[in-house]
Amino acid sequence: MGSGNRKKFDNPIVEWVDSRLPVFTLMNKEYGVFPTPKNFNYLWNFGAIAMVMLITMIITGITLAMHYVPHVDHAFDSVERIMRDVNYGWMIRYLHANGASFFFIAVYIHIFRGMYYGSYKQPRELLWMLGVVIFLLLMATAFIGYVLPWGQMSFWGATVITNLFSAIPFVGDSIVTLLWGGFSVDNPTLNRFFALHYLLPFVIFAVVFLHVWALHVAGSNNPLGIEPKGEQDTLPFNPYYTMKDTFGVLVFLIVYVAFAFFMPNDLGHPDNYIPADPLVTPAHIVPEWYFLPFYAILRAVTFDIGIPFTDITIITAKLGGVLAMFGSIALLFVLPFLDKHPVRSAVFRPWFRIALFALVIATFLLGMAGGKPAEGIWLYVSQFCSVYYFGFFLAIIPFLNKYEPVEKLPPSINDAVLDKNIKANAYFYAGKVK
Amino acid sequence: MKKILLFTLLGLVAVTPAYAAGDAPVPPHQDWSFNGYNGTFDKGSLQRGYQVYKQVCSACHGMKRISFRNLAALGYSEEEVKALAAEYTVMDGPNDEGEMFERPARPSDAFPSPYPNDETARYANNGALPPDLSLIVKARPHGADYIYGLLTGYEEHHGEEELPAGQYWNKYMAGHKIAMAPPLSDDMVPYEDETVTTTEQYSKDVTSFLAWAAEPELEERKRIGVKVILFLIAFAGVMLAVKRKIWASMH
Incomplete structure (x- = not known):
């Protein structure tokens, strides 16, 4: 955050402020000239979109x-008042409700x-872990927010989910x-819940700040998963990625507002x-769609575990x-320490790639199983997929650490971008640099 | 580009089966005037639907989230709304002497509910509670199609076991048992215009009216939505051109 060797600004007002509080220098360093790998594809837009x-x-x-x-006597009515009587209240509420989904x-x-691109690997472990913290906070905030309209699913969802904590031995009921x-x-x-729903977004905002800070220390990963070796591999963030992010954000917003x-x-x-x-x-009783995979894992455990015989x-x-439900997120948290394979990007890890796509399908x-009653075929589906989910982290990744061949990586981002053969072979590799 | 859309769509696949509808069949899709990206309400149908609600449904079902002033959206003038409101009596007070008193409703009043509380409503209806209809179209899977299906879905009893007293067989009700007697029959509400007075037509009109009651903002929402999307598409197009131009110099 320090200014270091500060370059003078021409505008006297900007210069006056910056010499006392170098916010302009900071912005220019982190978002203006910030060296960014030049081979991002559109999947790199989603950080900006989430922001x-x-x-x-x-x-x-x-x-x-x-x-x-x-x-409890007014919550539902006040939401309906927002929908019917507050100026454009329906728009604000629908943007908020669908905004959670998007x-x-x-x-x-x-x-x-x-x-996919191994962005969690050294030196970005803490960056990734902060991301998982944001994800957890987001889930808590969304769950609490869904309770506020005080409809039937609000109430019964809250009852079911808060009751889960009673499973914790000794202190659960308290x-x-x-x-x-x-x-x-x-x-x-x-x-x-209302108080917490107002508080948590600002906690998220603070952790996002740390997340972005950590990102700007290590720099961005890229589809090849190899570090930039010099200026020929990077571009200044502005205008290349400010403009590309703006375009990506707008496309995302089109789908969002359509809903x-x-x-x-x-x-x-x-x-x-x-x-x-x-x-x-x-x-x-079903939670919001974005919780359904975790809800399915929760309900997949239908048996007591004890000492045999x-x-x-x-x-x-x-x-x-x-335990399984929270464990599924805890595994994401420790992923940087489970995956020790030296190659980052799945572009050069065909075995990992298959396992990861299978994980996406399992999720x-x-x-789908989470939205159905936990019985019949859907119970088996959720049990099978839960086993795969845990197997991916606890069996497949350690196996790949040991046995997946280490492919020869391109010498640099610039070389790879210029080499058509690599592009042709690379899945999800769509760097637009010519 | 394509990937973003693909991922977004994939993300939504998991959404659709979020609720099961019991053992009732999916009600057939009706061609509502308010369907589609530019759908609007048919005001004639809304007015007829209001007439059906007033003369039939309102005997048991309230609509407490709607005020008489909202009826202006059906195409009634200010004077007509005042007259419609005045047909109802509401409880007001206390007055200067501390007494509650009844007076004709004003446009600012909400529709009075037929029962003072849920207990009275259950007592008068064999233990079943007639739900308030303000939000009914949004509160049921398949919305307007379901309401229309329900109103036209009364049939002879199909099941093996006897229906309990005060229960009726309905094709689209979850479990097929419903405590509401078939509410509509041909020619029971005289229409002022030439529209046919069949059960199907009544059901269609009253469902439209209830759809409006649940989503009075629908027309404005869709109108603004089209503008918002067009703006975003144009803006995204400009940004795509800007992005291409900037990146083109990257040789």
Whole structure:
């Protein structure tokens, strides 16, 4: 953050400010001339897209908070008042509700890109781990936010998910009571969830700052996964990537607003337009779509784990499910330390590539299974895919560490960009540099 | 470009099966005037639907999130809205003497509900609670298609077990058992225009009316949405050209 050897600005006002607080020098260093690999493809847009979504969510969210009433008797009505009587309230709310979904779409693609090109590997381990922290915070914020409209799915989703913590031995029930602020999901729960839903986005913002800071220390990874060796491999961030990111953001926004304006409720659940009723349980309680893979992992554990040939249960099915669900994210967190293969990018790791695409398919299947009742074929699908999910991290990656051949990498980004053969062979390699 | 769209679409595949609809069949898709990217409400149909709601549904179902002033969106003038509101009586007060009193409704009043509370409603309806209809189209899978299907889906009892007293067989109700007696029949509401007075037509009109009640912003939303998308496409086009021009010099 220090200015180091500061270059003078021509504009006297800018110079006056910058000599006292070098914000202009900082911006120029980090976003102006910042050396960026010149072979990014469009998957590298999703960091900027996620940032735009975070800002969109904060702006629409604060506006909604001006009209929302966090009380069990008024929450649902106040949301309907926003929809019907507040000027353009429907637009703000639909942008916020669909914004959550599109934030997750951006983040999931961003995570996939990091995994595919090995962006989590040395020296970017902490950058990746901060990203997983952001993802966890995002999930917490989204879950809490879905409770606020106080519809049927809000209420019953909150009941089911907060109840999970009761599976923790000894302290579980106390934690649940603390979350609820009482002995069931009720007004104190809604009040604290509202407070937390207002707080957490700013915590996310702070961790995003650390995430970007760490990124600007190590520099960006790139589709080849080899470090830039000099100026011939990089471009200044502005204008090359500012303009490319703006284009990517706009394309993403087109799809997002198409949902917000033309299919605003397709990603939600109709039951959430029924006011919460503690006496009526919905036929199927399902979380928002972006949680379905994790919900499927949670429900895939249908058996107690104990000492064989005795009646002693060590881990109940419920605790097993909770451990599996949080474990699935914990594995993402420690991924940099599991994957020790020297090659970063899946472009040069054909075995890893297949395993990763299988993981993507397993996650989609988990998502589909999570939306269905946990019975019959879908239970087996979720169990099979959960085993693959854990197997990917705990068996396949260690296996690949040892046995996947180390391919010869191109000498530099610049050489690779000029070499048509590499481009032709490279999956997902679409650097647009001629 | 293509990849971004592909990933986005893939991301949405997991979304669609998020809810199961019990054992009821999917109601057939109807050709609503408010479908599509530029759909609008048919005001004539909304007015007839309001008439059906007023004369039939409102006996048991409230619509508490709608105010009489909202009826202007159906094409009624200010005077007509005042007259429509005045047909209802609402409880107001307390007055200067501390008494509650009844007065004719004003445009600013919400529709009065038929029962003072849910308990009264259940007691009067064999234990079943007639839901408030303000949001019913958004609160059911398949929305307007489902409401239309339900209103026209009464059939002779198909099941093996006897239906309990006060239950009716409906093709599109989850579980097929519904506590609402068939509410509509041919010629029960006289229309002022030439429109046919069949159960299907009543169902169509009242469903349109309920769709409007659930999403009164629909027309404006779609109108603004088209402009927003056109703007973003143009902006994205400009940015694509800018990006290409900048990157073209990178030889």
